[in-house]
Amino acid sequence: MRKLIQPGTSASTVAPGHAAPHDSAVGHVTGRAAYIDDLPGPADMLQLAVGLSPHAHARITRLDLDEVRRQPGVVDVITAADIPGVNEVGAVYPGDPLLAEGKVRYAGQMVFAVLADTLDNARRAVPHAAIDYAPLDAALDPVASIAAGLTVLPEHVHERPLPAPALDRGATMASDTQTSGNAPAALAHAPHVLAGEQVIGGQEHFYLEGQIAQAEALDDDGLRILTSSQHPSEVQKLVAEVLGVSLNTIVAEVRRMGGGFGGKESQAAALGALAALAAQRSGRAVRFRLPRADDMQATGKRHGFHNRYRVGFDDSGRLTGADIELIGNCGHSPDLSEGVVDRAMFHADNAYYLGDARVTGHRAMTHTVSNTAFRGFGGPQGMMPIEAAMDDIARHLGLDPLDVRKRNLYDHERCETHYGQTVDQPLIGELIETLEASSDYRARRHAITAFNATSPVIRKGLALTPVKFGISFTAQHLNQAGALLAIYTDGSVLINHGGTEMGQGLHTKVCQVVARELGLPLERVRISATRTDKVPNTSPTAASSGADLNGMAAREAAITLRERLCEFAAGWLGVPGESLSLADEALIAGERRIGWHELIQQAYMARVPLSATGFYATPEIHYDRTTGRGRPFYYYAWGAAVSEVHVDTLTGEYRVARVDILHDVGDSLNPAIDRGQVEGGFVQGMGWLTSEELKWDEAGHLLTTGPATYKIPTCGDVPRDFRVQLLEGHPNSQATLYRSKAVGEPPLMLAISVWSALRDAIASLADYRISPRLDTPATPERVLTACRALHEAEPSTAPEPDGTTADAPLAK
Incomplete structure (x- = not known):
């Protein structure tokens, strides 16, 4: 049945391959596109601010927040001891406490949170904390860390002595190695050998919209999290674990992000979890926005x-x-x-x-x-x-x-x-x-x-x-995606999928896919905000696979509906299904043309289901670590x-x-x-x-x-x-x-x-x-x-085998 009705290919359809404008382009340039901090909140909505560690590595010996609680407008002060579930927001493996507990591991780590009636009051209360630290030795050089055996491994942080890195010795140092052939032998017999070394700096994401989340109670004891996240399902999961509740009580929603670049793949979950915890404790809506300086200190960057x-x-x-x-x-x-x-x-x-x-x-x-x-x-x-x-x-x-x-x-x-x-x-x-x-x-x-x-x-x-x-x-299991497609009785189409829009045009491409498969103009297809209660268990929008995965899932849903409509129309019109096609907002049956709206009305009256899910998993990929x-x-x-x-x-x-x-x-x-x-x-x-x-x-x-x-x-x-x-x-x-x-x-x-x-x-x-x-x-x-x-350097100095010169070492 997959070829029963062919996708529309008419010139009036802005199908894939055409330069359709970004679905939010006008909103972006006019300022009408709404981001979380643009949304009007409930009148009694509260605001969060956090206290950050001033030390890279230290034990917390005293945590006195009484003076913070006495500041104007303060409603609540939250520490790790107040977390009802687990104090952990690690994306894949543990190691990232939501709030520091007993020890801090980097300068900028969140130690406590202040909930107040206004953002100014919350931020002004933070400096009144009385916290004593006992500083510990801090490892700040990655090369020295490897030499000392300080490595981040999947299970936990290992601290054990290991030999210093040395290419000629082939030390693995509790790390991964990929090999083809015999590299040491090939180098030993090569006519020429050069060696080099380089330091590659990291990079701050510097998105226009900083990290932000808003949490509010639903009327069934659940919570809705508006999150600027590339991975709403991860936000849902980690919020539920921090609160000690099941995933079906948490809805994470993303309409758009003001930039992500990977910085909102795992880092956004902490903001959603802290906002949700504050909302659970206060019974009121809570917004948590990190100012730029705090955002840059508290959240991760590109690896150097x-x-x-x-x-x-x-x-x-x-x-x-x-x-x-x-x-x-x-x-x-x-x-x-x-x-x-x-x-x-x-x-x-x-x-x-x-x-x-x-x-x-x-x-x-x-x-x-x-x-x-x-x-x-x-x-x-x-x-x-x-x-x-x-x-x-x-x-x-x-x-x-x-x-x-x-x-x-x-x-x-x-x-x-x-x-x-x-x-x-x-x-x-x-x-x-x-x-x-x-x-x-x-x-x-x-x-x-x-x-x-x-x-x-x-x-x-x-x-x-x-x-x-x-x-x-x-990670093989992340190569999957789902979509939910609905056709309404007026012929309009709504698509929802697990991908998120951060300005890259994913939603536009997915709408183009649906329009092509149903033979519709692009304006007939609308997309709704990504929500974990519509498409569950989604993968992050990352690895350049947003359109590959979610577009395929949306296409599968559209094909399902196309076939369903074909099957109905073949019986209704008494013609073979393979003679039918969808194009130019119509069902084409030989010389006969039935408008899209009429087709949908007839299908609805005949009780044909007009919604479908789609799923896609990338084939053939595997890797043995x-x-x-x-x-x-x-x-x-x-x-x-x-x-x-x-x-x-x-x-x-x-x-x-x-x-x-x-x-x-x-x-x-x-x-x-x-x-x-x-x-x-x-x-x-x-x-x-x-x-x-x-x-x-x-x-x-x-x-x-x-x-x-x-x-x-x-x-x-x-x-x-x-x-x-x-x-x-x-x-x-x-x-x-x-x-x-x-x-x-x-x-x-x-x-x-x-x-x-x-x-x-x-x-x-x-x-x-x-x-x-x-x-x-x-x-x-x-x-x-x-x-x-x-x-x-002397112009006549010849290069040495290591790529430097005998008289003039390269700039360090």
Whole structure:
């Protein structure tokens, strides 16, 4: 019955593949789109504020909150002792108490909460707390933590002595390893070997709408949580556990978020749980909004990484072996770090066949906020070592870095990853050839080299870097989605699904899918807020899989209703079902045309059910952690970018002059939205690698707590010449939603081309014979330090096998 009625394909239907506007676009630009803090609350609604720990690691020896309770407007003060269920909001594994109990593990940890009649009164009461701490030694360096055996593991935090990290010894240090072939032997016999090290900084999500939740009682003793969360089912679950109630008494609801980027995948649950606890205790509605400074201190960020690598290669620059070590700074608890470091390891090859390879990932525990999901989920950090190695090899051999990259790309012969998955659609070679030509790379490379030879101060850099990004949750069970579809008697359609909208256009794409399957114009289909009482047990909107999963679930629901209507119409009209189709708001039966409204009215009168559920689970994916082998991804998305930078070598200041991007989205569901995702993802990635610097003092206090000290890209930082194209003519080889590909995360890593271009410009100071070390973010200060190191290097000094020079060590 799946082919009984074909989906509508008429020009009047804004179906997938067309550039339909974002469903909330007008609301966004006019300010009419409502977020939680815009909603009018009940007249007696209360407000929450929290007291944060001033210490990175300490025992709480006295907690006296009597003076807080006496402050004007204060209704209640809540501590860990007041939690009726479990004091735990860990996303996957325990380790994240809702409120500190006996000990604090990072500066900024929530210790107590104040409930008051106004937000001002709640916040003004917080400083009146009398709390004594006994400071403990704090681990703040992830490399030192690994050396000391402080690792965040799935079960708990282990503290036991382990050997210091050493690539040549192959120490696993209670960590995961993926291997293909014999990496030590390949390196021992390689004609050339280079080694390198890099520090990759973290990143603050800096969404426009901060973390927020509102809880209010339902008339059946349940609670409704309005949450700005990418994972409403997790909010539902953790709220229920904190309150000690069953999940069916909690409804979590999300209409839209003012940005998420991963920061609202696991971190939003704590706000929902605390608001719910306060609402349960007070019997009144409660809103809990973190101010920006508190939000940045209390919630997790992109993991910083410390990476080390050794690569073996032949005279042409082709890799023969690689040994890559990734140390992720997880913070004080597991949170989502198991998966983040997993994905970093999966993407250590980026778009290259590594040969015999070993990739080791470590999860370091530090007494800082527990780091969490961020767009790319470890993939960007994992790609950085191999991209550095490509540049290093080119400088060592006197080659263009693009030629080295092209010689190592996956193709149809060299197509197995270091974790055993076959790359079944290696488009990257063709994609790069196309971009190389359209960006005029070779002529620009020649012109830039000539310019740098005569320019004493300003140096230009150019780089073309690829992206291969695996699409699926690396946790198999999360690759599922549900949807609920209803057709009303006036012919209007309402869809609800488990995905959440954070500005990425997911709801628009899902509505397009339903419209296509039912042969309707887009305006006939409306979407409602994501709610756990409509579609249960949902996965987070993450891993770039929002449209893949939820779009498929919505499509299944629409197909079910299409078939049901077909079956009814075939009997009603006395015609074969296979002769029927839906298009242009009508049932087409040969020469006969019956309007959509009439069809629905007749179906209703005949008691045909006009609602249906849909479900989808991604097929074929699996991974065996014990062997480090499997197929964790359903498919790969590809892309490449060419970036040109201009650097003032006397100050370290620079600008991105031009960017050319060609990105693979399969058969696009919505080219306008996909292009916007590519542009936005690139700029966000550029910010991560260039300007967004997180700084802590020696005691573990975050110093960058707002826009005055933390610099996200502005309109002025967007490349002046920004050319973005979507790859056409290459539908997904896997049976995805209309052969499309995900677009949420892969474009962020296109920004690695900016970092590589900066290294290219700096390398020109040593006639391209030394590959400079440039940790990220590559702020002007770091660029200037790298420039000075190469200025001081003797031009005739040959590179040593480790990638440095004998007389001039690379900038640290």
